[in-house]
Every structure is written in C-alpha cells, then in structure tokens.
Amino acid sequence: MDRELMDREPMDRGPMDRGPMDRGPMDRGPMDRGPMDRGPMDRGPMDRELANGIEREARQAKAIDDAAISARGLTKRFGETTAVDNIDLLIRKGELFGLLGANGAGKSTIIKMLTTMLTPTSGEAKVWGYDIVRERSQVRSSIGVVFQDPALDGMLTGRENLDFHGRMYGMDSALRKARIADVLELVDLKDKADIQMQDYSGGMKRRLEIARGLMHRPHVLFLDEPTIGLDAQTRRYIWEYISRMNREMGVTIILTTHYMEEADFLCDRVAIMDRGRIVALDRPENLKDAIGSDTITLVTDSDKDALIRSFQSFSWIKSISSDNGSIKLQVDHAQSRVAEIVLEASRNNAVISSVGLHKPTLEDVFIKFTGKRMEENGSRNKRAEMAPPRGGR
Amino acid sequence: MSAARLKGDLYAIYSIWLREMLRFFRLKSRLFGSIASPFFFLAFLGMGFRNIGRIPGIPEGVDYMSFLTPGIIGMTLLFSATFAGLSVLWDREFGFLKEIMVSPVSRIAIVLGRTAGGLTTGILQALIILFLGIMLGMSLPSIQGLILSLVFMILIATTFIGLGLAFASKMEDMSGFSLIMNFLIFPLFFLSGALYPLDQFPELIKILAYFNPLTYGVDGLRYCLIGTSAFSPLTDFAVLGVCCAAMLFLGAYLFETTEVN
Numbered sequence: 090m091d092r093e094l095m096d097r098e099p100m101d102r103g104p105m106d107r108g109p110m111d112r113g114p115m116d117r118g119p120m121d122r123g124p125m126d127r128g129p130m131d132r133g134p135m136d137r138e139l140a141n142g143i144e145r146e147a148r149q150a151k152a153i154d155d156a157a158i159s160a161r162g163l164t165k166r167f168g169e170t171t172a173v174d175n176i177d178l179l180i181r182k183g184e185l186f187g188l189l190g191a192n193g194a195g196k197s198t199i200i201k202m203l204t205t206m207l208t209p210t211s212g213e214a215k216v217w218g219y220d221i222v223r224e225r226s227q228v229r230s231s232i233g234v235v236f237q238d239p240a241l242d243g244m245l246t247g248r249e250n251l252d253f254h255g256r257m258y259g260m261d262s263a264l265r266k267a268r269i270a271d272v273l274e275l276v277d278l279k280d281k282a283d284i285q286m287q288d289y290s291g292g293m294k295r296r297l298e299i300a301r302g303l304m305h306r307p308h309v310l311f312l313d314e315p316t317i318g319l320d321a322q323t324r325r326y327i328w329e330y331i332s333r334m335n336r337e338m339g340v341t342i343i344l345t346t347h348y349m350e351e352a353d354f355l356c357d358r359v360a361i362m363d364r365g366r367i368v369a370l371d372r373p374e375n376l377k378d379a380i381g382s383d384t385i386t387l388v389t390d391s392d393k394d395a396l397i398r399s400f401q402s403f404s405w406i407k408s409i410s411s412d413n414g415s416i417k418l419q420v421d422h423a424q425s426r427v428a429e430i431v432l433e434a435s436r437n438n439a440v441i442s443s444v445g446l447h448k449p450t451l452e453d454v455f456i457k458f459t460g461k462r463m464e465e466n467g468s469r470n471k472r473a474e475m476a477p478p479r480g481g482r
Numbered sequence: 483m484s485a486a487r488l489k490g491d492l493y494a495i496y497s498i499w500l501r502e503m504l505r506f507f508r509l510k511s512r513l514f515g516s517i518a519s520p521f522f523f524l525a526f527l528g529m530g531f532r533n534i535g536r537i538p539g540i541p542e543g544v545d546y547m548s549f550l551t552p553g554i555i556g557m558t559l560l561f562s563a564t565f566a567g568l569s570v571l572w573d574r575e576f577g578f579l580k581e582i583m584v585s586p587v588s589r590i591a592i593v594l595g596r597t598a599g600g601l602t603t604g605i606l607q608a609l610i611i612l613f614l615g616i617m618l619g620m621s622l623p624s625i626q627g628l629i630l631s632l633v634f635m636i637l638i639a640t641t642f643i644g645l646g647l648a649f650a651s652k653m654e655d656m657s658g659f660s661l662i663m664n665f666l667i668f669p670l671f672f673l674s675g676a677l678y679p680l681d682q683f684p685e686l687i688k689i690l691a692y693f694n695p696l697t698y699g700v701d702g703l704r705y706c707l708i709g710t711s712a713f714s715p716l717t718d719f720a721v722l723g724v725c726c727a728a729m730l731f732l733g734a735y736l737f738e739t740t741e742v743n
Contacts, residue, residue, distance in 0.1 A: 201742075204584055205584070206580065206583065206584060206741065206742045207741055207742075208741070226586050226588065227586075229584060229585060229586040230586040232584075234580075234584050236577065236580050238577045239576075239577050240577040240578055240579075240580045240581040241576075241577070241578065241581070242501070242505070242576075242578050242581075243576060244504070244505050244508055244509065245501070245504060245505070249504065253497060253501055254581070254585075256493060256494065256497035256500075257494055257497065257581075257582070257585035257586070257587050258585060258586065259489075259490040259493060259494075259586075301581075
C-alpha cells in the first residue's frame, strides 16, 4: 500500500531543497536488471505486457531515486537475538515518517543503522541516495540526528556545543554565528545559550539537541524518541518545532516513538513495529479506518430487544450487539449519528442513561497488529508522565 | 582524499583539540588534581631520600632529586596520557561520542584531535612538574637538553594516549577503569625505573622492565635533563619511537572499528 502512496504528488520543498544530486551509475537500482535482458522482442500481446513491465520498473526505480531513504532486507542481529528482521522501507523526500513500537521493537536499531552508527548484518539501505555502508561519510553529511539519550558536552555551554557541531560540519565562523542565532531562535533558547549544559533542564537539553540537529541544514533529520520523559507542555512545544521544521524547511524527518498520540499527531505515515518487523505501514487515518468503524454504546434499562429491532431499520448501522445493560452499534461517522439514535430511542420510549462514542485510535491499531498493549512492554513508559495533550489535526 | 575533505579534517582536529582545552581549563580541580599526585611523589620521596646517602645505581654526582624528577615527569605523562585516551569512555558514558561519530569527520581526524589535546595537557603538566622539581633542588637542565626532552615527552604521551584509546574502544563502560589503573598503569610506573635504578630489580623483573616503553622514556628524559642514562639515548629514541607508532596505530585502528550503541 505504500507503493501507491509513493506516487502522490511530490511534496513542496522549501529552500532546503538542494536540487538533484549527482549520482553514480551504482544508484540506479532495479533499472539495471531491466527488461532488456529478456531477449528479442516479440510483436503482439507480449509487447503490452513488456511495456507495462518497463513502466512499472521505471516507476519503482523513480520511487527509489526520489526516496529520502530506501531499505531492502535490512537486518541486524546481536548474537542470538534479531533486533531488526528483514525490513523494507521507502520514505519520500519531505515526509514526516514515524516508527511506532514498544521498547525493544527495533526502532532505535534501525535508526542506528541508517545513521551509520551500526553496521547491518545483512540487507542494504540508502539515505539520500548514499549507501549506508559504502558511503558512510556522504550519508553523515546529509543527515542530522537527535539521539534518544542526550549527546551533549555538559561542561560546555549551549552555544559552545552548537559551535563545536558547526565546526565538525566544516562551517566557517561567520556561518556558524548566523546559524547558531537562527536555531537558538527556533527553539527559544537565546537567553540560555551561555550557561553550561549541566545546568539545563531535560526539556531544554532536548530542544538544544533538536536545534543542533538542524544547524547544518540536513536533508534528513532522525529523531529517536524526541519527547521521551518530557512533561506534557514541553512535548507540545517540541511537536510544534518538529512539524514546523518539516513544513517550513522541507526537512525529511524520521522519528521513533512509543507514544501513540505523537505518531498520530505528527506523522504523514506510520510504520508499526513489533519484534524487529514492520507489521503495518500507512497514513494514521488509513490505519485507523482499516480496523473498522466507530462504536456508539448506549446504556439503558429499558427493553433492549425492542430497541435493537427498531435500530435494524437503519441501513447505516453496520452491526448491533448487546450485553448486560448496554447496546453497541458499529457506525461510520458516529458523531453525526448520535442525535438520530437518541431520537429513535425516545420514540421507543426507552430511557437512555448514557451514550458513549469511541473512535478507533492508533492504540487500537497497535493492539490489533501486535496483539498487545504498549504498556505491557514499555518499562520506561510512565503513564503519568505522558498525559496526552488532547486534540489533533 | 579531496582537498576540501582534508581541510575539513584539519579543521576538525583543531576543533576537537580546542574542546579538550576548554574542558581542561574549565575544570580547575582537574588541573590541580592531575598535578597533585605526581607532586606529592616528587616532594615526599625527594625530600625523604635526599639525605639517605648514595643510592646504588645512581651515578656519582647525581643527587636523588635530580634523578627522581625525570621519573616523575614520566609518571605524569603516563597518567595524563592514558587518561586522555580513556576519556573516550567518558564521552561514551555521557553520549557525546555519538555526536562526534555521526559527524562527517573522518575517524582518523577524531583520533588525531584527541591525541593533540592529550599531548598538550600532558606536556603542560610535565613542564609544571619539571619546574617544581627545579624549585625542590633538581639540577638545572641545559636549554638543548630541555628542547630535546620535549621530543621524549611527545613520544611518551602519544604512546600512552594510543594505549588508552585502544582500551577505551574495546570497553563498553567504565567498569574496567580501576582494573586498568591498578593492574596496568601502576605496574608500568613502578617497572619503569622512575623511582630507583633498574639495577636494583631481580633479573626476572628487570626483563619485564625492558618490555616497558616507559623505561626508555624515563631513561631518555634523564639523558636530556641530567645527562645520565642507562641505555644510549638513540636506543631510547628508537624503541620509544617504534612503540609510539605501534600504539597510536593500534588505538586508531580499534577506535575506527568501534560501534556506538
């Protein structure tokens, strides 16, 4: 299903877009093994099939060429355990892509391989057209990374940390100065720039790291659990920064998270990971649609059977079930049907003591595909800490 | 390697060196702490044995303070250089290593930047100890000797930065740190002839000392600073030079292949 999505209009990219990159002949992918190998052409129906084949392969090749990230059969084993198991992935330029999974699902290991910190056991991947094993330094020049744990020098000030970063990416002093001012502005840390890192709060550190990841204007930004352990308000801020950078600067962003609302709120597409594999991949709304319709729950003491009989005349109710004291109706667009249902109930002189409405969440999707709740695995997942900021797009 | 790449790497070496300097001078306690223990060795051993009479093995006319100071300079370099190499572990522990490793700077530039930083701080400490030794009564070295001694200081420091780096690249965390200190660094120090002449060791231990690069470093420093040595200074230079190249290569190689998890 992602192949189809890949064919959508290319996203608008901002001033960050450096235009087509020079690529070697190595990069052509499936085109190399093209239809040319099939021998002399026959006339007739074979021709169209062939033409379709060429077109399909050309489209695939274009998708891979256009991809910010492409991976095929990517695998990482640590001794006996397989952390990442034969992953295929295609992430578009300009996309905000989420890897959603419990701790230990393999999200961070994928990120570490794509950022050249770990070498894959097998399979291959390209980031911005560069091979993650053979062209490490080109990959490194194209990406920015915000790791799960802070990667800052506590003895240096915020500004010095940023300055060091600029130097590592070969920026001259004037450029560093300008960019540091830019990114500090972006994350609201201007007035804290000259205090030592060790005196920063967790949220400030995270913001500084995001600023640093952007400072060298990477094509692709990796964010490994960007809001883990942060309070609700800070998470909200960081979500805003992330989505603003993606929108305004056109940076391709890949983030990992085990917070459902985060993936739902931020990501264009989400890959759900379980035990090293991708078990589902689509736009969050499609994922939610795919697992079914909304549920309206009525609690009543009146005659349920009569009520159910009368509901059966509505063609838009997909299914009806009842257990002690409540009736469950499966309905699309539940919010626009509640009034009608309550009206019908009162026509039947039934007394409704409460009406509940449940729309599928990404959590439901997650449970469906992995067969478990996030809380069961996430030891670090502290409910109290993550009080979800409500509302979405 | 393209010219731009080389320029970027040179700039990175300088920047990594600069960071080491910032860190070193920002933590005053570390500066004093790193000087304190060699200074105590120098002061208390030096003053304690000053009037003990002639120590066998020390040439006629060389007082103990003069004999001891080059040894303590060797000790200072051994400790500070190994620490500098091992400081990769701190960066690993606090996550900063990832920031360096994910940047487009080549691994060799990272190694050289660290080495340059460790060299600078090590030699600075060594010169402070030399100055303190002279204050405490060591005979004054000649200018040529002083300059020549810098060569030995660089070789000693680089050797042990390489050693520290090699260990740090293979260690997951800091749990092995005290093992290295107690079972490697201290024996290297005591087996180097830094405190007393090697003649006094039993034959077996003497052989061990011959395999210790610091032995040649301390001997070379003695030649430069007080004009007396057990081996020829050229032997000292050759052996130490080979050790230095080998250790730096080993450290760089192991660091190159390290994965950051």
